[in-house]
Amino acid sequence: MRDFQKPGRSAVFAQNGICATSHPLAAQAAIDILKRGGNAMDAAIAGAVLLGICEPQMTGIGGDCFVLYNRAGENRVRALNGSGRAAAAAHADHLRTQGRQTVPLNTSDAVTIPGAMDAFCRLAETEGKLGLDAILAPAIHYADEGVPVAPRVAFDWGNEASTLQGSAREAYLFDGKAPTQGDIFRAPGQAEVLRRVAKDGRDAFYTGEIADDMIAALAARGGVHTADDFAATEATPTDPVSGHYKGTDLLEHPPNGQGATAILMLNILKHFDIAAMDPNGAERAHIEAEAAKLAYDARNRFIADPDHMSRLDHMLALDTAERLAALIDPKRAMAAPQGVSEAVHKDTIYITVVDRDRMAVSLIYSIFHGFGSGIASEKFGILLQNRGAGFCLQPGHANELAGGKRPMHTIIPAMLAENGRITMPFGVMGGAYQPNGHARFVSNLKDFGMDPQTAMDAPRAFSDAGTLKVERGYSDKVRAELTEMGHKVDVSTTAIGGSQAIQIHANGVLEGASDPRKDGCAIGY
Known part of the structure; x- marks a missing residue:
């Protein structure tokens, strides 16, 4: 139980259903x-699409999603890969001949076809109850009407x-400036898109005027995306990958997501007595x-489109983790391995819903x-992902970039299960941090007996490109000790x-937890 004389938030308890999001x-x-x-799928999609209006810097219908869920x-636990592919005509040689070492972030070369809308429409039909018209109504x-801009x-x-x-500045800035807290943001163009999808389904988005609008914006910047690329977009059903840590199974979305990285991290941590540490x-x-x-480093070497990795x-494998754990000096930091790395980012939304029938949905969208x-x-005004x-x-x-491939993705939804029973859908936003965040969250639960809210309130650290980033929740003493170990803090x-x-x-009771680092909350009934 938390100390009620200190700042913090209580978990939310309910019996019929809970949603936790940002x-x-x-x-x-x-x-x-x-x-x-x-049901939970209807609710998760409704909330996720609305988050594209509430947090347009984080997500939107021009993006991708991954979903874990049970019926x-x-x-x-089932999985759906709602990530889009590179245009058929895309090729790494095009960028290498320009002297590029990485895909440039704010160009048409970085834009893959949005996959989330196809996934949402598919899930609404196969798993939902209410239909797209009802599901999309809140976002429309x-x-x-507009949403007041929240502090974060x-x-x-x-x-x-x-x-x-270009036109994105007109759609997302107020007289050329970012809005301030409490300003009202409206997106009438997206409302019209959602009305058409609610009426005519996924084809309204991937063919015709809406698709043409996206293609024209890309073509104006040298993009090679075509109507065929958009029309061919299709989410892929798959199965989760899993690992085991101290009595709990961690289920992650498989590649091209990076969820296997969290499993590998926990497999490495098994070789240390984490529970005995502060x-x-x-x-x-x-x-x-x-x-x-x-x-x-393993992620950067191996994870890719599942059709192209082996x-x-x-x-x-557990013996892989054992060999890696043996490389760790408990007293001294190693140099950051030099792997192939994606550009790090921090912008994603995550939503989880559990309903009265205990259908659980873990959905991430970015x-x-x-x-x-x-x-x-x-x-x-559809913002296109990079x-x-x-x-x-x-x-x-x-x-390697090539036509029709899915890129390695940082976004990963997760679930925990014990003795075959689903016990917790969860997610940790934060781009490259996410596998580290999953591993730390699970460790907080299992090594230190924290409840979910306490586990996510706890301070975080992340070794990123040779720098150990730490939150202010770590003391000066701890930061000094880490520096002495050789970390650049x-x-x-x-x-x-x-x-x-x-x-x-x-006993069937639901307990929702929501990170204070965001504007959101858990709500139940």
Whole structure:
């Protein structure tokens, strides 16, 4: 139980259903859908699409999603890959001949076809109850009427507004400036898109005037995207990958997501007595940072479009983790491995919903960097993601940019299960941090017995490109000790990640937790 004389937030307990996400309007919309007879999938999609209006710097219908879920009465976890592909005519040689080492972030070369809308339409049909018209109604309403800009959203908007270019500046800036807290943001163009999708389904988005609007914006910047690329977009059903840590199964979305990295990290951490360490001390932060360096190096080498990679079993093997753990010096930081890396970002939304029938949905949805590519379609104002920056340009690499491929993705939804029973859908936003965040969250739960809210409130650290970023929750003493171990320590100016979780207790009670690093909350009924 938390200390009620100190700042903090209580978990939310309910019996009929809970939504936890990063904006209260989206959480409330999801609960409204549940009260109308919708299930967790209906509610999660409704909330997610609305988050594209509430947090447009983070996500939107020009982006991708990954989803883990179970059906009511089942403990089987299913996965859907809602990530889009590179244009058929895309090729790494085009960028290598320009002398590029990475895919440039704010160009048409970085834009992959949006995959989320196809996934949402598919899931609404196969798993939902209410239909697209009801599911999309909250987002249509707020896109037309407007949403007051929340504090964290205003902070991010101001930091990332320079990304916006051309018509995107008209759609997402107020007289050329980022909005401030409390300003009203409207997106009438997106409202019209959603009305058409609600009426005519996914083809309204991927063919005809809406698709043409996106293609024209890309072609004006040298893009090679075609109507065939958009029309061919299709989400892919798949199965999760899993690992085991101290009595709990961690289920992650498979590649091209980076979820296997979290499993590898936990497999490495098994070789250390984490539970005997101070949860906020230097020793734990050091071991975790070293495990992250090694796990992320493996990620950069192996994870790619599943049709183009072959080393997933090696990455998940326990003996792989054992050999990597042996490389860690408990007293001294190693140099950051030099791997092939995607451009790091922090902009993603995550939503989780559990309903009265204990259908659980873990959904993550993003346009990659803040405001994605910064390119928006002229008529409808659809911001296009820059997920293509997740490709590399190294010849022969599994994740090399090529036409029709899916890039390595940073966004990963997760679930925990014990003895075959789903116990917790959860997610940790924060771009590259996400596998580290998953591993730390699970470790907080299992090594230190924290409840979900306490586990996500705890301070975070992340070894990123040779720098150990730490939040201000770490003491000066701990930072000095980490420096003595050889880490280049930097106090992060932005909170590291954000998380949401719902624990499904054995007696049926639901417990929702929501990260104070975001504007959101958990709401139940």
